[in-house]
Amino acid sequence: MGNDELILLSYWPSMFAARVRIALEEKGLNYEYREEDLPNNKSPLLLEMNPVYKKIPVLIHNGKPICESNIIVQYIDEVWNDKAPLLPSDPYEKAQARFWADYIDKIRDIGWKITYHKNKVEVEESKNELLEMLKALEGALGDKPYFGGENFGYVDISLIGYYMIFYTYETCANFSIEAECPKLIAWVKRCLERKTVSKSLGDPKIVYEIAVEWKKRLGLE
Ligand code: GS8
DSSP: OTTOOEEEEEOTTOHHHHHHHHHHHHTTOOOEEEEOBTTTBOOHHHHHHOTTTOOSOEEEETTEEEESHHHHHHHHHHHTTTSSOOSOSSHHHHHHHHHHHHHHTTHHHHHHHHHHOOOHHHHHHHHHHHHHHHHHHHHHHTTSSBTTBSSOOHHHHHHHTTHHHHHHHHHHHTOOHHHHOHHHHHHHHHHHTSHHHHTTOOOHHHHHHHHHHHHHHTTOO
């Protein structure tokens, strides 16, 4: 698959796009990165390639689009299956990995409430809900270095992009994830030691500045 053309339609603060960037890096694939101007100035290519959701990330492989970040990561793993396997081969283990990736996808809506809700009680409730989820994830991680065991893989990829927005959640609801979930933050640091991860993630403080900007625009500041 040496002559493949890969184009990634992306948006740097997106934890979903980060998944795809990390997977491509883990597989050592070259790709063309195209930053989208979201939310109001999407490229005609994005609208053409993802007419259903009109969202990034989209991976265009030899002209054909693949949409939805977890589906893209699975696709990358299946097509370039000769190195750095991301999903386990055992069907049960694979089902477990998919279960947790699906669970992780529920964080975003709770995080949105933490970031954008005006009502302090609701922010507090959402913060507690988030911590419950992070603790469940910490339990799933256990004492393993990565979610799948010794090797960095699918569930790690699915979750680590949220590191970009953790600082925003902590600042908006005035709490420390590290104080509540130290093992999970130790896992974050372990993941960040990988070049494939650190080069794929944006600065959490700038992500926070973008959120503040949004809050102003929405009249919440
Ligand atoms: C979510 C993608 C998404 O929300 C996935 O790929 O996993 N379930 C999808 N993309 C956002 C940017 S990240 O917040 C997006 O493209 N938004 C543009 C819009 O909503 O118009």
